[in-house]
Amino acid sequence: MFFKSIRWRLQLWLAFLLVCVLSGFGVTIYQLQRVSQLRQIDEELERRVAVLSGAVRGGPPPKRSFAPPPFERGPGPRDFDKDNRHPPPPEGRPPFRGERKGPFGPRDFSISEEISSLFDQSSTSAFYFTVWSRDGAMFKRSSNAPPNVPLPQRLNNTDTRTHARTRNGYREAFHFTELADCVLAGRSISTDLDAMRRFKLWLLAAGGTVLAFGLGGGWWLTSRAMRPVDDISVAASRISEGNLSERINVADTDSELGRLASVLNSTFARLEAAFAQQTQFTADAS
Missing domain, CATH: 3.30.450 (Beta-Lactamase)
Structure with missing residues (x-):
């Protein structure tokens, strides 16, 4: 149901x-x-x-000493070329390409x-x-x-x-x-997260309020829209009980239900007239 x-x-x-x-x-x-x-x-x-x-x-x-390390003997110009070795870079500077790499702190x-x-x-x-x-x-x-x-x-x-x-x-x-x-x-961002949670709860509350008002307004509109159907049902029930003079109260004849009610009223009027003729014929025959 x-x-x-x-x-x-x-x-x-x-x-x-x-x-x-x-x-x-x-x-x-x-x-x-x-x-x-x-x-x-x-x-x-x-x-x-x-x-x-x-x-x-x-x-x-970083504070470092740039003085060259002491040598036990003075190196000659050819000592650095032995075994393809290069002089070490000054401490505190990153080595160039081909130089020996050493520690380089932040x-x-x-x-x-x-x-x-x-x-x-x-x-x-x-x-x-x-x-x-x-x-x-x-x-x-x-x-x-x-x-x-x-x-x-x-x-x-x-x-x-x-x-x-x-x-x-x-x-x-x-x-x-x-x-x-x-x-x-x-x-x-704990305070920001708390604010966002409060904002979410506010949105839920506002959405629930709008939903409640929307459902209430929808129930009112559907009740107004279905009222002619209820009137038709009540009139049809009375007619079925024998009250052939009953008619449907039509307030708006331009709507679909209004036109349907007008058609039913004309049908009920013809039905009442036919029943009256039949009653009159029976009375005349007797």
């Missing part, structure tokens, strides 16, 4: 359409808000990564006032930074950085773009320099 009712079929179809539209609208709004929020955070992180990367590139090299850098203004190290929820050397060793980090920050994975040896990642409630942007040093800046 429930699924055979035209009114409930219309109501269920309206509810299905409303749920689809509201779900699509809510998911789209939530994703747009989430992407916009993360993009704003990433822009702030990329700006700090660029400042740190410039400091790492432009930092002074460039040190100092925290300037500009960098300090971008990182509030007194707050654990503020921006933090971590810098790794090319051998994977951490050699500088802010005091408010979370412990055990993992070293990001580099896609390839020539990738110097800035990438972003989300890790355990933290949003981080990192960048590998040309010398393979890694610079990372991040901050906690």
Whole structure:
């Protein structure tokens, strides 16, 4: 009986359409808000990564002695050509092609006032930074950085773009320099995630309210649309009980149901006239 009712079929179809539209609208709004929020955070992180990367590139090299190592005897001009050997490069400079390769540590850098203004190290929820050397060793980090920050994975040896990642409630942007040093800046996004959860609950509440109003309005509209059908059923029941003078109250003759009611009224009128003639004929014959 429930699924055979035209009114409930219309109501269920309206509810299905409303749920689809509201779900699509809510998911789209939530994703747009989430992407916009993360993009704003990433822009702030990329700006700090660029400042740190410039400091790492432009930092002074480690303090080393450039004096040549002492020789027990003065080397002659031909001593360096023996066995195709070359003189070692000065310490602190990367070897040129063909030179003997030695250790080359990361460039040190100092925290300037500009960098300090971008990182509030007194707050654990503020921006933090971590810098790794090319051998994977951490050699500088802010005091408010979370412990055990993992070293990001580099896609390839020539990738110097800035990438972003989300890790355990933290949003981080990192960048590998040309010398393979890694610079990372991040901050906690727990407050942003809480705000997004509240926004999602607000969307669910608003969607539920609109759905309730939509279903209520749909029930009212279907009830108005089905009212002539109920009038036709009541009139037909009275006529079947013997009240042939009963007619359907037609308020709107331009609608489909109004035209149907007019046809039924004319049919009931002819039926009443035929029954009256039959009654009169029976009375005259007797």
